[in-house]
Amino acid sequence: MVFEPHKIEISYDNMEIAFYKYQGTGNDFVMIDDRAENFPVHNLGLVQNLCDRRFGIGADGLILIRNKSGFDFEMIYFNADGSQSMCGNGARCAVAFSRFLGIIENETYFLAIDGPHDAKVAGDWIELGMSPVTSLANAGKDYFVNTGSPHHVRFVEDVTSYPVVKEGAEIRYSETYAPKGTNVNFVTPIASDEIYVRTYERGVEAETLSCGTGVTACALVFGYQNELHEVKIKTPGGNLKVRFSESADGSFQNIVLVGPAEQVFKGIIHAEI
Numbered sequence: 439m440v441f442e443p444h445k446i447e448i449s450y451d452n453m454e455i456a457f458y459k460y461q462g463t464g465n466d467f468v469m470i471d472d473r474a475e476n477f478p479v480h481n482l483g484l485v486q487n488l489c490d491r492r493f494g495i496g497a498d499g500l501i502l503i504r505n506k507s508g509f510d511f512e513m514i515y516f517n518a519d520g521s522q523s524m525c526g527n528g529a530r531c532a533v534a535f536s537r538f539l540g541i542i543e544n545e546t547y548f549l550a551i552d553g554p555h556d557a558k559v560a561g562d563w564i565e566l567g568m569s570p571v572t573s574l575a576n577a578g579k580d581y582f583v584n585t586g587s588p589h590h591v592r593f594v595e596d597v598t599s600y601p602v603v604k605e606g607a608e609i610r611y612s613e614t615y616a617p618k619g620t621n622v623n624f625v626t627p628i629a630s631d632e633i634y635v636r637t638y639e640r641g642v643e644a645e646t647l648s649c650g651t652g653v654t655a656c657a658l659v660f661g662y663q664n665e666l667h668e669v670k671i672k673t674p675g676g677n678l679k680v681r682f683s684e685s686a687d688g689s690f691q692n693i694v695l696v697g698p699a700e701q702v703f704k705g706i707i708h709a710e711i
Contacts, residue, residue, distance in 0.1 A: 453478075457495065457704065458703075460534065460699060462528070462700070463647065465525075468488050468500040469500075470500070473503065501535075509548050511541055519641050519642070523640075523641060525587070526649070530697060531699045533548070533557045534564055546558070564699050568693040574659055618640075623652045625660065635672070637653075658690055661684075678696060680693065680694065
């Protein structure tokens with residue numbers, strides 16, 4: 439569903455920014471059509487202010503859509519704190535936004551911070567091709583997986599009551615992952631081919647309702663353990679699924695993250711730069 443414009447006025451000056459708000463299983467993003475390259479990408483304070491849930495628009499991250507030679511578009515992604523990484527849910531929203539803008543139709547080839555991606559629109563869901571994963575690394579009894587962003591994966595008995603923020607922050611800031619830290623995912627299997635995942639996100643420094651690269655990491659670990667090539671995932675923000683193939687060398691190929699992406703509203707904000 440696409441809503442009519444909702445104008446947000448904040449009494450700053452200098453720059454008027456038109457934006458759209460998208461969400462993918464509760465992971466929400468400020469989306470900006472920046473094909474004219476007017477957004478000051480080095481102003482991380484502006485990114486932080488726009489993502490602030492009390493004094494700005496409010497979001498887990500901010501995404502710019504820019505032109506890029508050889509690709510349909512480039513996705514430039516910022517976490518709420520201004521840091522940059524790959525974001526699976528954000529990328530699905532970027533695909534939906536680019537289709538809304540008329541840049542693409544139902545299939546696309548675009549660039550993100552971790553390299554090229556392909557994707558296609560399937561109704562209200564987006565099928566996003568993820569980067570190959572070379573291996574699953576043991577982290578004690580847990581796992582570490584890089585799916586374009588770093589992820590620590592821990593299986594727990596009951597993720598619904600698990601202290602995700604407390605335990606997630608402890609792992610995220612541990613010496614093991616210093617100085618940059620890691621995202622942290624807690625997982626409970628709920629069926630032979632389905633898991634429930636909650637994630638503490640680096641850059642947001644809190645639990646988010648969903649994390650695309652995180653559920654992908656968890657699906658690869660669970661699939662590896664149970665000889666599966668498609669895993670359904672439940673998150674606090676909604677449902678996704680991940681399918682993939684495993685090579686003889688232990689790497690993972692043809693990884694596809696599948697889930698919804700929805701436009702929530704659009705508006706204009708006056709921001710100090």
